[in-house]
Amino acid sequence: MNPIRRIELPLIWIRGAGDLATGVGVRLLNSGFQIAFSEIEKPTVIRTTVAFAAAVYEESVIVEGHQSVVCTGVEAVEEALSSGKVPVYIGDEENALAYFKPSIFIEATIRKEKIDIPRDLVMRTIALGPGFSAPEDVDVVIETMRGHYLGRAIWKGKAIPNTGIPGEIAGYAKERVIHAPAKGSIIGLSNIGDYVTQGQTIAYIKTDDSEERVEVLASITGILRGMIREGLWVDFGMKIADIDPRCEKAHCFSISDKARAIGGGVLEAVMVLILKS
Numbered sequence: 001m002n003p004i005r006r007i008e009l010p011l012i013w014i015r016g017a018g019d020l021a022t023g024v025g026v027r028l029l030n031s032g033f034q035i036a037f038s039e040i041e042k043p044t045v046i047r048t049t050v051a052f053a054a055a056v057y058e059e060s061v062i063v064e065g066h067q068s069v070v071c072t073g074v075e076a077v078e079e080a081l082s083s084g085k086v087p088v089y090i091g092d093e094e095n096a097l098a099y100f101k102p103s104i105f106i107e108a109t110i111r112k113e114k115i116d117i118p119r120d121l122v123m124r125t126i127a128l129g130p131g132f133s134a135p136e137d138v139d140v141v142i143e144t145m146r147g148h149y150l151g152r153a154i155w156k157g158k159a160i161p162n163t164g165i166p167g168e169i170a171g172y173a174k175e176r177v178i179h180a181p182a183k184g185s186i187i188g189l190s191n192i193g194d195y196v197t198q199g200q201t202i203a204y205i206k207t208d209d210s211e212e213r214v215e216v217l218a219s220i221t222g223i224l225r226g227m228i229r230e231g232l233w234v235d236f237g238m239k240i241a242d243i244d245p246r247c248e249k250a251h252c253f254s255i256s257d258k259a260r261a262i263g264g265g266v267l268e269a270v271m272v273l274i275l276k277s
Contacts, residue, residue: 009033010103019047021108023259024266038093046226049253055088074099097121112162124273130159140269151265178241180234182214188230193252197221225252
């Protein structure tokens with residue numbers, strides 16, 4: 001009998017550690033890849049219960065069995081990788097990429113517009129969502145729009161342009177997402193996983209120029225699936241909460257169907273890029 005051939009899988013670096021990026025990372029981790037994330041010092045993720053970015057505030061979080069830890073230096077990233085943990089690096093991303101030389105870089109901040117991709121520091125690149133064109137900007141673009149093409153790996157062309165309207169869930173689209181009615185710091189009242197009713201006050205925004213508190217009201221009835229971290233500063237119109245009308249509390253603490261589909265597309269692209277290299 002021939003011995004099993006072991007394949008050394010490359011390091012993959014993901015920019016952004018929000019819920020969609022985390023879903024991608026978990027899919028790759030479950031497939032045996034080593035993953036490292038880079039994040040900003042104050043990430044404004046909504047689905048904090050399923051985002052590795054929460055480690056920036058909590059030092060360490062676990063999502064579906066994978067433990068992430070915040071790292072402020074490349075040595076800490078190395079230590080996390082060697083111990084089987086998922087590093088979330090906050091620091092000079094360019095310096096870290098030059099140090100680790102990851103084989104694949106994934107832009108997963110979902111900003112909906114084209115931003116800098118460090119193609120001179122990495123072998124292959126993947127971007128999630130609109131704003132990028134393959135192969136001009138990156139090697140592969142992954143469709144992030146809910147619907148028939150969600151998760152499709154695009155080797156030539158662009159993802160569907162951003163419509164500004166969230167994907168429909170149980171008949172609700174833009175109604176299920178809550179935007180800041182004022183600028184200021186968040187004071188939370190409800191927690192992720194709570195059942196809320198339409199018109200209920202779920203948080204306050206303390207404005208910067210007075211002691212005034214502006215109510216944040218539940219837009220629909222359902223389970224509070226996402227809420228921006230208390231104490232963070234928000235601007236008017238910024239996405240700060242998400243209500244799921246399906247009322248399945250377990251959905252708040254597991255990776256979404258959308259993130260898993262996008263993760264599948266990324267995994268497909270990664271495997272093709274590895275075989276091509």
